[in-house]
Amino acid sequence: MFERVAIVGVGYTPLRCISPEVSYRELIFEAAVKAYNDAGVGPNGIGTFVSITEDYIEGTAIADEYVPDQLGAVLKPVRTVTADGITGIASLVMQLQTEQFDLAVIEGHSKASNIDYPAHIEAFALDPLYARPLGFHPNYVAGMEMRAFLDETGNTERQAAMVASLNRRNALSNPLAAYPANLTADDIMNSRPEAEPLKRGDIASLADGAIVFVLARESILSRIGGEPVFINGIGWSQDTPNIEERELHRARYAEQSAGRAYRMAGIGSPVAEIDFAEVDDTFSYKQLQHLEALGLAGPGESGRLLQEGLFSPTGDLPVNASGGNLGCGHTYDMAGLRSVLEVVLQLRGQAGERQLADVKTGLAQSWRGIPTATGGVAVLGIE
Amino acid sequence: MPYKNKVAVLGAGLTKFMRRALETPKELAFEAAKTALEDAGMTIEDIDCVVSVTAPEAFDGVHMNGEYFADGAGAWGKPYMRTYVGGGSGVFGLVTGWYHIASGQFDTCLVVAEEKMSPALPHP
Numbered sequence: 001m002f003e004r005v006a007i008v009g010v011g012y013t014p015l016r017c018i019s020p021e022v023s024y025r026e027l028i029f030e031a032a033v034k035a036y037n038d039a040g041v042g043p044n045g046i047g048t049f050v051s052i053t054e055d056y057i058e059g060t061a062i063a064d065e066y067v068p069d070q071l072g073a074v075l076k077p078v079r080t081v082t083a084d085g086i087t088g089i090a091s092l093v094m095q096l097q098t099e100q101f102d103l104a105v106i107e108g109h110s111k112a113s114n115i116d117y118p119a120h121i122e123a124f125a126l127d128p129l130y131a132r133p134l135g136f137h138p139n140y141v142a143g144m145e146m147r148a149f150l151d152e153t154g155n156t157e158r159q160a161a162m163v164a165s166l167n168r169r170n171a172l173s174n175p176l177a178a179y180p181a182n183l184t185a186d187d188i189m190n191s192r193p194e195a196e197p198l199k200r201g202d203i204a205s206l207a208d209g210a211i212v213f214v215l216a217r218e219s220i221l222s223r224i225g226g227e228p229v230f231i232n233g234i235g236w237s238q239d240t241p242n243i244e245e246r247e248l249h250r251a252r253y254a255e256q257s258a259g260r261a262y263r264m265a266g267i268g269s270p271v272a273e274i275d276f277a278e279v280d281d282t283f284s285y286k287q288l289q290h291l292e293a294l295g296l297a298g299p300g301e302s303g304r305l306l307q308e309g310l311f312s313p314t315g316d317l318p319v320n321a322s323g324g325n326l327g328c329g330h331t332y333d334m335a336g337l338r339s340v341l342e343v344v345l346q347l348r349g350q351a352g353e354r355q356l357a358d359v360k361t362g363l364a365q366s367w368r369g370i371p372t373a374t375g376g377v378a379v380l381g382i383e
Numbered sequence: 384m385p386y387k388n389k390v391a392v393l394g395a396g397l398t399k400f401m402r403r404a405l406e407t408p409k410e411l412a413f414e415a416a417k418t419a420l421e422d423a424g425m426t427i428e429d430i431d432c433v434v435s436v437t438a439p440e441a442f443d444g445v446h447m448n449g450e451y452f453a454d455g456a457g458a459w460g461k462p463y464m465r466t467y468v469g470g471g472s473g474v475f476g477l478v479t480g481w482y483h484i485a486s487g488q489f490d491t492c493l494v495v496a497e498e499k500m501s502p503a504l505p506h507p
Binding site: 023056079095097127252315 | 419433439440441444445446447448449450451452453458460461462463464465467468469473475479482486487488
């Protein structure tokens with residue numbers, strides 16, 4: 001029904017805790033050069049560009065004004081999409097499907113190390129009339145949600161800690177990761193309490209980096225090089241910005257996004273048809289919550305299935321083999337692109353030491369972070 | 384692709400431009416969206432997706448402004464995207480709405496452009 005869009009080139013920098021010797025523009029440039037080389041096309045052929053940014057994170061208003069130089073996008077259509085990386089990709093999928101353009105580029109980046117007090121910035125996303133004046137640390141929202149999720153589903157704090165432990169250890173095999181560590185669930189459980197029941201080890205740390213993708217419409221693929229990975233389904237959704245209106249234990253945005261993506265991709269049974277997944281784990285319990293929302297685990301089952309090894313790299317449905325945000329570092333809205341990147345690398349067989357065997361269909365899921373209930377889902381395949 | 388030349392604007396709504404409006408960004412978005420839907424003879428249930436545009440966050444004084452007034456823009460439970468090109472965002476909202484529909488992915492789209500350059504306090 002719709003012409004498919006494929007990712008034909010990827011470029012990225014490794015994620016790092018700090019990157020004092022480069023500017024964010026230089027990070028983007030490195031990723032862009034690699035992406036164009038990978039795709040075998042130059043910037044001249046690109047018709048439209050999307051930049052994933054949020055002003056307050058960048059420290060500059062209209063931040064996408066500063067991306068054209070390093071992308072080769074001068075005098076071309078460039079816009080900011082203030083959304084997670086997957087929703088940004090969806091924007092380009094639609095633009096390409098209008099047939100106005102053949103090729104498109106998306107960039108996402110993080111220079112979080114520039115932010116003196118991330119929590120102060122994040123607090124500005126709380127409702128200015130009803131929430132922000134209460135003066136709480138934004139992570140309390142995640143703490144409340146975690147408590148509601150554990151109470152409602154019967155998953156445990158310890159199972160969430162196991163997510164953190166597994167993802168940090170998965171990151172040891174990922175040269176892109178900023179926070180690989182050999183931590184046990186006990187280490188996580190004993191880490192400093194932050195926002196009950198969240199502990200320091202449950203929370204992803206921030207990282208710097210940049211990712212650029214080149215996308216193409218299916219009908220022009222014969223004209224260019226690169227190894228296409230098809231976006232077979234994509235969905236994005238907004239729940240509500242008002243925390244008090246949410247069913248806190250549910251990730252409705254993930255349920256809705258997955259529903260649309262699965263419908264588009266013709267997926268009737270996610271557990272059977274999805275080979276592996278990269279899901280948001282900005283807070284450890286979110287991975288469990290998202291897996292249940294995606295239908296990859298039944299209600300209340302995700303913790304148990306994790307313990308049984310289903311989601312480990314050697315299990316039947318590896319989740320976050322990259323290390324996730326906990327292992328790689330959290331890069332705000334670029335995190336969605338990082339999840340898609342891992343799916344692309346795995347499908348192409350380019351994941352090195354952490355390569356999963358026999359994967360044909362991968363799922364990437366993103367969440368925009370505190371205090372939103374917004375995110376996207378993409379289903380990708382090599383055919 | 385058959386949809387490129389078959390996208391139409393069905394309705395429009397506009398709030399009064401004024402300094403120091405007492406309405407919050409959510410309320411301004413809601414007023415314009417409601418007027419546009421009434422003009423088109425539709426309800427929010429008829430809308431498949433929502434696009435919003437707004438200029439720099441610093442004008443509204445909130446981080447992630449698109450998220451903040453999403454409820455006023457009718458985006459609950461819908462695919463929602465705020466996109467932005469600085470001051471050109473108003474016109475750009477139409478462009479974005481256009482490709483949501485011209486792509487064939489959606490049949491109807493609500494485009495909401497919002498700006499609140501005075502603080503929301505002391506309202507309500």
